[in-house]
Amino acid sequence: MDERFREQWESNAEVFTGLIDGEGTPHHRKILNPCVDRLLGDVKGKKFLDAGCGEGYLARFYAKKGADVTAIDLSQRLIETSEQLTEKEEFTIDYRVDNVCYIESVPNSEFDIILSNLVLLNVPCLDDAIKEFHRVLKLGGILVFSIVHPAFNFYGPGSWEMGEKDPDTKRRTGFYFKVDRYFEEIEYERYWKTKQGENFPDPISFFHRTLSTYLNSLSSAGFRLLEFAEPQPTEDDQFFERERRIPFFAVFKAMKIE
């Protein structure tokens, strides 16, 4: 089962690295990352796990801020890329190929902070991953994870009814967003596109789940929700006309309390 997901990320690793380009897409940089950063707070000197690190730009960002970073990913190629991209830095990061569904390389109660950015919507094992995050966190440790907002995900249960392309932003303006079948928790596959608009080599699997599924998974594993955020664009930019009206991402901050 995991092999299918691993193969998708292995075969998409190179184009995914190109899309992220060491800093994330405009949606990441101008909507998601500032919110994640605020929720993480001061990371200096903290034992920090980046769970599902991709090409590792957030692991590097937080290592530069003084965190003691371990980063895991299912994809060997993405871990190798992350290692290469860290070689010239002054800090080090402990990279490991591992699986958030059962994290083999990490003992109990190891970390102060876990960041899992845009990963849990790609895994079949939400409850197991949340239990694993709970296991490897110290008591009082913080988990911050993000997903594409499940109520307004145009890959999932919804879609924009759109108008013409705006000549300035080259994006189509939105009339309204249609949502249906929100309660159907399904797996679906989508091809992502490169910056040049070409399909990735392989489709990527996504798992649509309701917000209550995410929240209840946290509380049954022994977490207390500290904050739920639906970040808005940080700049008043016409490019994000649609994202100013409905949330694109959902971000959860929880503490291990038992």
Ligand SMILES: C[S@@+](CC[C@H](N)C(=O)[O-])C[C@H]1O[C@@H](n2cnc3c(N)ncnc32)[C@H](O)[C@@H]1O
């Ligand atoms: C959308 S990318 C996000 C990467 C990175 N966190 C970022 O924000 O750029 C999802 C990542 O999750 C990884 N992944 C998928 N399933 C995983 C699993 N079961 N265990 C660990 N990593 C996984 C993929 O290889 C990919 O790097």
